[in-house]
Amino acid sequence: MNQTRLSDHAYASIVEIIKSRELExxxxxxxxxxxxxxxxxxxxxxxxxxxxxxxDGITEARRGAGSFVKSRPSxxxxxxxxxxxxxxxxxxxxVRFVLEAEAARLAATRRTSQEMAHVEEGMERLRAALLSxxxxxxxxxxxxxxxxxxxxxxxxxxxxxxxxxxxxRIMRAGVDISRSRPPEVIxxxxxxxxxxxxxxxxxxxxxxxxxxxxxLWEGRRxxxx
Amino acid sequence: MNQTRLSDHAYASIVEIIKSRELExxxxxxxxxxxxxxxxxxxxxxxxxxxxxxxDGITEARRGAGSFVKSRPSxxxxxxxxxxxxxxxxxxxxVRFVLEAEAARLAATRRTSQEMAHVEEGMERLRAALLSxxxxxxxxxxxxxxxxxxxxxxxxxxxxxxxxxxxxRIMRAGVDISRSRPPEVIxxxxxxxxxxxxxxxxxxxxxxxxxxxxxLWEGRRxxxx
DNA sequence: ATCTCGAAATCTGTTGGACAGGTTATAGCT
DNA sequence: AGCTATAACCTGTCCAACAGATTTCGAGAT
Numbered sequence: 267m268n269q270t271r272l273s274d275h276a277y278a279s280i281v282e283i284i285k286s287r288e289l290e291x292x293x294x295x296x297x298x299x300x301x302x303x304x305x306x307x308x309x310x311x312x313x314x315x316x317x318x319x320x321x322d323g324i325t326e327a328r329r330g331a332g333s334f335v336k337s338r339p340s341x342x343x344x345x346x347x348x349x350x351x352x353x354x355x356x357x358x359x360x361v362r363f364v365l366e367a368e369a370a371r372l373a374a375t376r377r378t379s380q381e382m383a384h385v386e387e388g389m390e391r392l393r394a395a396l397l398s399x400x401x402x403x404x405x406x407x408x409x410x411x412x413x414x415x416x417x418x419x420x421x422x423x424x425x426x427x428x429x430x431x432x433x434x435r436i437m438r439a440g441v442d443i444s445r446s447r448p449p450e451v452i453x454x455x456x457x458x459x460x461x462x463x464x465x466x467x468x469x470x471x472x473x474x475x476x477x478x479x480x481x482l483w484e485g486r487r488x489x490x491x
Numbered sequence: 492m493n494q495t496r497l498s499d500h501a502y503a504s505i506v507e508i509i510k511s512r513e514l515e516x517x518x519x520x521x522x523x524x525x526x527x528x529x530x531x532x533x534x535x536x537x538x539x540x541x542x543x544x545x546x547d548g549i550t551e552a553r554r555g556a557g558s559f560v561k562s563r564p565s566x567x568x569x570x571x572x573x574x575x576x577x578x579x580x581x582x583x584x585x586v587r588f589v590l591e592a593e594a595a596r597l598a599a600t601r602r603t604s605q606e607m608a609h610v611e612e613g614m615e616r617l618r619a620a621l622l623s624x625x626x627x628x629x630x631x632x633x634x635x636x637x638x639x640x641x642x643x644x645x646x647x648x649x650x651x652x653x654x655x656x657x658x659x660r661i662m663r664a665g666v667d668i669s670r671s672r673p674p675e676v677i678x679x680x681x682x683x684x685x686x687x688x689x690x691x692x693x694x695x696x697x698x699x700x701x702x703x704x705x706x707l708w709e710g711r712r713x714x715x716x
Numbered sequence: 717a718t719c720t721c722g723a724a725a726t727c728t729g730t731t732g733g734a735c736a737g738g739t740t741a742t743a744g745c746t
Numbered sequence: 747a748g749c750t751a752t753a754a755c756c757t758g759t760c761c762a763a764c765a766g767a768t769t770t771c772g773a774g775a776t
Binding site for chain 4: 522538552
């Protein structure tokens with residue numbers, strides 16, 4: 267783990283300044299040089315933090331004028347914090363139940379043939395990975411993502427990607443725990459995915475939603491019986 | 492718009508390198524100094540871009556070794572693109588239907604008294620803003636966020652925040668269009684929210700989910716009849 | 717006293733060089 | 747061939763400096 271970047275600390279410190287001093291939207295932050303001497307680091311470090319804050323939509327820099335608060339992080343801090351550092355892990359599965367079930371339903375009704383081919387390709391990759399007994403969580407997530415994409419609604423991708431890092435962490439943990447999966451588990455995982463993909467192929471919305479919900483439920487049980 | 496940062500261009504260029512050269516996950520990127528001379532900028536600029544890429548989960552830097560591809564940006568580009576630049580706007584409402592309806596349902600069953608007080612406070616703020624005939628989309632979104640928080644599951648906040656910028660854009664556009672809202676519309680918006688909050692207060696899961704879904708549906712109709 | 721205008725102070729954006737502390741690759745030795 | 751020490755390389759950090767934009771403030775005019 268390489269979490270030892272000074273700019274990470276600077277990022278958190280600036281967020282703390284905005285929260286504790288209750289800087290309103292539009293307020294100006296201390297200058298980069300001032301922040302640097304406050305934190306005891308160089309200006310380059312502060313800049314790395316500010317660039318990230320700007321790309322996260324929290325601050326906005328105006329050349330010659332300063333950096334300004336664009337949206338209060340205290341009001342939407344969750345988006346910038348790894349889910350794993352928040353309580354109630356596995357909570358992302360609760361969201362996936364509703365989010366992905368609806369995505370499967372919509373994918374079944376609205377998918378184009380091109381999107382369907384994309385989903386089938388993801389299914390093939392997952393099958394190959396599972397049958398070669400390799401860690402397949404990347405292919406697993408990728409298939410789910412292709413299904414979300416098949417809705418034609420980018421908002422599903424946005425929401426799914428927001429949970430990405432946490433889902434990946436959970437899945438990887440699951441792979442680490444059960445390093446050698448018995449063949450019947452592999453067959454089950456494969457069948458679950460195939461039912462979902464099959465329902466989308468057959469343009470059966472309710473079947474797709476139900477299959478997805480069941481698959482996620484079983485997946486959760488496999489991770490935490 | 493301040494799009495005039497060289498590191499923004501460097502960010503895009505590195506993404507392009509990963510995509511075009513088809514660098515697999517785990518592959519090593521060119522060194523910072525090499526990238527700097529490739530782009531004709533200083534190393535500090537490349538670092539600003541790499542820090543953002545790392546915080547976006549695309550790359551990972553190992554001290555002394557180099558920067559490595561952590562996940563292919565081409566496969567999950569949506570998370571790093573404003574929803575407004577993608578087709579099918581108003582699509583975020585489709586996600587909100589399922590996401591927030593489930594959040595309301597869970598909030599009704601699991602809310603603590605403290606979370607309930609937080610929701611009530613948001614309701615008061617929205618009421619004050621609406622009755623003073625001021626633009627109230629900030630208070631509106633904030634109330635919805637407090638409800639998501641009342642589930643006790645941070646994953647709902649993560650997903651909601653991911654849609655934040657698009658929802659805000661849509662709502663602000665709605666305010667701009669109908670600059671002077673008739674009193675009956677204000678009363679309706681207030682009542683819709685009050686029904687949702689009331690169901691959560693009464694710990695009525697189905698009522699809360701239904702009220703939220705209805706409210707979002709009406710809100711969507713108000714924006715795009 | 718107030719307004720206007722221009723210059724100084726301030727701030728971000730960017731550069732180049734430097735060094736510390738890691739990692740990788742290589743050349744030399746056994 | 748196998749092993750080891752060392753050189754080459756890489757990220758993380760700091761410093762000093764300058765360009766270009768903006769804010770501030772005071773001097774002069776009204």
